[in-house]
Amino acid sequence: MKQSHNLRDQMIPQGQDLVVTLLILAAGTVIGNIFWQFAFTKANIISVYVLGTLLTSLFTKSYFCGVLSSVASVLLFNFFFTEPRLTLHAYEKGYPFTIAIMLIVSIITVTLAIQNIRNIEEKERAALRAKNEQLRADLLRAISHDLRTPLTSISGNASNLLANDARLDGEARHQIFLDIYDDSIWLINLVENLLSITRIEDGRMNLRLSTELVAEVVEEALRHTNRQSSRHTIRVDLPDELLLARMDARLIVQVLINLVDNAVKYTQDGSVITVSACRREGFAAISVTDDGPGIAPDLQPHVFEMFYTGEHKVADSRRSLGLGLALCKAIVDAHGGTITLTDNPPHGCNFTFTVPLGEVTLHE
DSSP states (O other), rough: HHHHHHHHHHHHHOOOHHHHHHHHHHHHHHHHHHHHHHHHHHHHHHHHHHHHHHHHHOOOHHHHHHHHHHHHHHHHHHHHSSSTTTOOOOOTTHHHHHHHHHHHHHHHHHHHHHHHHHHHHHHHHHHHHHHHHHHHHHHHHHHHHHHHHHHHHHHHHHHHHHGGGGOHHHHHHHHHHHHHHHHHHHHHHHHHHHHHHHHTTTOOOOOOOOOEEEEHHHHHHHHHSOOOGGSEEEEOOOOOSOEEEEHHHHHHHHHHHHHHHHHHHTTTOEEEEEEEEETTTTTTEEEEESSSSSTTTGGGGGGGGGTTTTOOOOTTOOOOOHHHEEEHHHHHHHHHHEEEEEETSEEEEEEEEEEEBBOOOOOO
């Protein structure tokens, strides 16, 4: 059924394809008349029409248009450029043979060109299918890997509480609760990232834009960052002036959470992470900077790719789905801003993203 549908699409031309075919035939006839006026040989005029059939096959999707161009080219050549002109008769004995050869050459040219184009399109579709299958496989593998460890930890800690609750002192019990809480929060963030990526890919992300204070958005994000950030020093460097930006606050908070958690994950304990903001050519530029080991120059162009995790080996490397930075880029792009990664001399990373500045309208 699908093959018959494709065959029908190949045979039935669309209006746009017919218009393109007619324009190419008209252009070929005009050029042929110019050649005729300058006493060019008829072989040159035939070449123009053959070239026209080739262009038709390249710029239209219907085999019908290619055949139409071939037949019409023969008829137009016979009508305008054989004696007697402006008729479909031909006096010279060799003309029928010449016209037949021209028709055969045109049809063969069209057939080969269309076949080549379809082979290229099929290869592109196959490459796209392979890429989608690879992405799906990467997603399933990454989710399976990243979910198994925290779920096992939660299950193990819960089992420990059930079996040894009476023998555990308060400090041990408190630590188990914290471990369960950390793993559950990470799972919630993972699900949020997955849902957001899905909405963006499906075009269902509707931005709820409003004018927000950047300082308040940063403060809200830092309240939700990973509890392990307590092992690092997080500084906030914001301008004294009120910095307003036009954004979907919920999504920008998610961007900041991902960037700060990323810095926490890939830097050693005791590192300094700085969140700063400033005005920049009509945008609010918000940066998350760390003094960790940094990212190699050859890896930096890939950090915003989905599922990319680089070659970092850290204590928490189990959590490496590689969605966070890809999601950040998608959200910032949806706001009309940009996100970049630069080095933080002498070592470390500087992630900076921009969102449009906002203004407060006072109603008197």
